[in-house]
Amino acid sequence: MTQTSETTSYKDIKRTVLSRIRSGDWGPDSLLPNEQDLAAEFSCTRTTVNRALRELADEGYLERRRKAGTRVLSAPQRQARFTIPMVRDEVEALGGTYRYALVSSARENAPDWLAARLALRTGQPVMHVRCMHFSGNTPFQYEDRWIVVDSVPQVMQADFSQIGPNEWLIQTVPFxxxxxxxxxxxxDAMVAGFLDVPEGEPVFTGERITWLEGQPVTFAKMYFAAGYRMTTQF
Amino acid sequence: MTQTSETTSYKDIKRTVLSRIRSGDWGPDSLLPNEQDLAAEFSCTRTTVNRALRELADEGYLERRRKAGTRVLSAPQRQARFTIPMVRDEVEALGGTYRYALVSSARENAPDWLAARLALRTGQPVMHVRCMHFSGNTPFQYEDRWIVVDSVPQVMQADFSQIGPNEWLIQTVPFxxxxxxxxxxxxDAMVAGFLDVPEGEPVFTGERITWLEGQPVTFAKMYFAAGYRMTTQF
DNA sequence: AAAAATTTAAAGTCTACACAAATTGGATAT
DNA sequence: ATATCCAATTTGTGTAGACTTTAAATTTTT
Known part of the structure; x- marks a missing residue:
């Protein structure tokens, strides 16, 4: 048989299964019928049921194990997917004009805390770049970044006066x-100065460590301006 | 032909495609060969190629459009998936013993700011529950929660002295x-008191709004203890 | 009993093929 | 030039069937 406008789609199955879970028809921890039986119920092939259930499992609603079957997760491990935008995009999405400014850029030796964090030898050479991201003339984010020279030798030739280290890295090194x-x-005094807030002010802060095949590439600390909120919907 | 141990798997294809992207072989914005040609190259069916590319697109590496083909995303919109754990699980995962304590629970009328946030009528009845989550005897999180009575009438009968409102909601209302x-x-003074930190201390804070089919269900504000870090790897 | 080997049920994945849907790009008409 | 229509291309999704892998359940052996 072939696909007509009356064909059951994997999306229909997803919808139906979800609604049965929500209605309590298939309560927490309960076992779903196996794929064959569901295929019979929906009069479609097992392939189609498989896709529906696989996606629901990916989305955190179901747990599937060979031979054991498919069960409803009791505490739906809903996963929030934060898309990590680049600062430029984020500023522009908020309607601002993105502006970048380099604060300093220098070759240094990895301090102890950084070496420990990235599993480097103490003193291993790193490029230390500090910079600001603005929305118009308002500070948006202060970035304090270290790039491991041995992992990214090209960094010694990079010019961070025009392009931010993050954008440079993204187009230069994969991760x-x-x-x-x-x-x-x-x-602290420095961050407060850069972000133009009183010292001691709470600052939403992000830390990002990136590796390439086990090799540490970069550590970045990002301090967001006052009032920053990171939001997602799902 | 059938599947032997030498069969090309969609995982192999994903790996190969990814490595070609990373090696710069298929640079940003470049167009991939179409599914047919890739299938020929990998000597497998188009179905298998389709699955590989579809998943890579889901993961944010590729963009696919009918007739236009598949292209490499220039700025890989990598998505971080935070699994939102329940406090109990989080405390236990960190090796602590979870303890819960109700602070207050009362029927109120939605204040303006809440009504605006949830699109309620001002004064619509809400259940206001405040509670603490401990790891051993150390404060872990202070939770300030409002539940929309019209959406969850059962909440008037709920007893939050033993079970937290989040756990109650999860097993009672879907979202x-x-x-x-x-x-x-x-x-502020109250939060500082509950979390046992000095007033004015920075506090990592989460806000969560939940709907059921467009109906607002609950608004929660979660204040985490000093030193809390939310981490994910991907 | 306990441990080891075997059976078996369920999901996982692939082949091979077909039709559907979207959208691009060119042809045609205005 | 511009708008409209049409064909071609590419991904999207389905059917039907088979083999593979995992792990739960059972049987056999110790």
Whole structure:
């Protein structure tokens, strides 16, 4: 048989399964019928059911194990997907005009805390770049970044006066792994100065570590201006 | 032909495509060969190529459009997936013993700011629940929550002295949409008292709004203890 | 009993093919 | 030149069927 306008689509199945979960028809921890039976119920092939259930599992509603079957997750491990935008895009999306300014850029030796964080040898050479991102004339983000010279030798020739280190890295070095952390920190004198807020002010802060195939590439600390909110919907 | 141990798997294709992107072989914005040609190259069916490319597109590496083809996204819109854990799980994952304590629970009329936030009528009845989550005897999170009575009438009978409002809601009401926001706020006298930090201390704060089919269900504000870090890897 | 080997049920993945839907780009008409 | 229509291309999704892998359940052996 072939696909007509009356064909059951995997999207229909997803919808139906979700509504049965929500209605309590298939309660938490309960076992769903197997793919064959569902295929029979929806009069479609197992392939189609498989796709629907696989996607629902990806989205955190179901847990699937061979032989054990498919069950409803009791505490739906809903996952929020934050798209990590580049500062420029974020500023422009908020209706501002993006402006970048380099604060300093120098070759240094990795301090202890950084070496520990990135699993470097103490004193291994790193490029230390500090810069500002503005929305119009308002400070938006202060960025404090270290780039591992041994992993990215080209960084010694890079000119960060016009282009930000993040944009430079993205178009220069690929990465395979990222660790992202968010926290609330207190503005020290320097950060307060750059962001134009009182010293001691709470600052939404992000830390990002990037690796390429196990090699540490960069560590960045991003201090957001007062009032910054990171939002997502799902 | 059938599947042997030498069969090309969609995972192999994903790996190969990714490595070609990373090596610059297929640079940003470049157009990939169409599915047919890739299938020929990998000597597999178009179905298999389709799955590989579809997943890479889901993961934010590629953009696909009918007739236009598949292109490499210039700025890989990598998406961080934060799994939103329940406080209990988070505390236990960190090796602590979870303890819950109700602070107050009362029926109120929605104040202006809440009504605006949830698109309620001013004065619409809401259940206002405040509670603490501990790790051992250390404060972990202070939660300030409002539940829309008209959307969840059962809430008037709920007893929040033993179970937290979040856990109660999860096992009682399904939800379809969530908005999640994180920010750095300043501890006011009350929050400082509950979290046992000095007044004015930076506090990592989360806000969560939940809807069921367009109906606002609950608004929660979560204040995390000093030093809290939200981390993810991808 | 406990441990090891075997069976078996379920999801995972692939082949091979077909039709559907979207959108681009060119042809045609205004 | 501009608007409209049409054909071609590419991804999207389905059917039907088979083999593979995992791990739960059962049986056999120790």
């Amino acid at each position: 395979t792994n990222v660790e992202l952390t968010f926290l609330a920190s207190r503005a | 379809t949409n969530v908005e999640l926001t994180f920010l750095a706020s300043r501890a």
